Amino acid sequence: MGLLTFAGRIVLVVLNIIFILLSLTLVIGGFILRFAHETLRPIVKDVLDKINDASDDVYSTNINTDAFELGSVVSDIATVMIVLGLALLVLSFVGCCGACCNFTTIMLVYSIILIVILSAQVITIIICFGFPDEIKKRIRPAMRDSLDEYQGLRGSTINSLGWNWAMQEFSCCGPEDYTDFIGRGTWKTADGDGPNVITPTACCKTLPENSAGVATCAGNGTKTISDIAALNNYNKGCVDAVWKRVVEDNDDYYLTVVAICFAAQIALIIFACLVYKDRGISGGLV
Structure with a gap:
């Protein structure tokens, strides 16, 4: 076995152990x-308490915020994390075993999978940052x-609490803007925020303390959207707001992590191929 191949196997084992821990x-x-x-x-408690206080002050309705579970709102993200983590765990374990035992054919398959994953990552990065x-x-x-299930500020369902929390947390109103709520849900009823409001009360920049405050920031029968514009997030979409905070505001962090991961993956691919190429000299599973 060549010295370079031996060093490569050590690098493969070390990097794969690191990826096992990360997975x-x-x-x-x-x-x-x-x-x-x-x-x-605790992450969502402060905003939920403000929503509950506003609902109590304006509508004399004390909502049960215990029904809100952040995990239910971000369940898709959590599922992706678990699935990707398990897939990375299996791949890293295989790569570690292949390098330790010098299973050269396994290392070839391992390197091919890494190339496919690296290519997919490059495409994903291009789409995320080039075509958001x-x-x-x-x-x-x-x-x-x-939004079909949205009940307004005093709604106690997970859907209503989730939207109210998101619109207050990210200072936004609806997926794209306030017009997304038109004809959806029961928020614009006597049991919701009121039939004359223009936007849900949760779209107000600062939650009101009384019914007059609702009219001022969310509208009533005599106001137009321009009248409440200064006090309302009516034209700020939550998709853009979340994307900005989670992705755009952390560009430097993501680029650093991506650069390190790409460098590590390229090193894994090179040394895995080297181990496979050296199979005729050092033996191993062919």
Whole structure:
């Protein structure tokens, strides 16, 4: 066995052990995000308390915010984290075993899988940072459909609490803007925010303390959208707001992580191919 191949096997083992630890972190994080509701409650508690106080002050309705579970809102993200973590765990374990035992054919398959994954990652990065509007355009329809169950500020369903929390947390109104709510849900009724409001009360920049405050920031029968514009997030979509905070505001972090991961994957591919190429000299499973 050549010295370079021996060094390559060590690098493969070390990097794969690191990826095993990262994959376990990803899986555990996904399960915490999806199921550890009490652990995550402090993250959403302040905004939920404001929503409950406003509902009580304006409508004399004390809502049960315990029904809101952040894990239910981000269940798709948590599922993706778990699935990706498990897939990475299996791949890293195979790569580690292949390098330790010098299973050269396994290392060839391993390197091919890594090349496919790296190519998929490059395409994903290009789409996310080069064509973000295409992703947003596909997210909005599903979010609009969820508005059919929206009940307004005093709604106590997970759907209503989730939208109220998101619109206050991210200072937004609907998936794209306030018009997404037109004809959807029961928020614009006597049991909701009121038949004369223009936007849901949760779209107000600051939640009102009384019915007069609702009229000022969400509208009534005599106001137009321009009258409430200064006090309302009516034209700020939640998809754009979430994307900005989660993706755009963390560009430097993501680019650093991506660069490190790409460098590690390229090193894994090179050394895995080297181990396979050296099979005639060092033996191993062919």
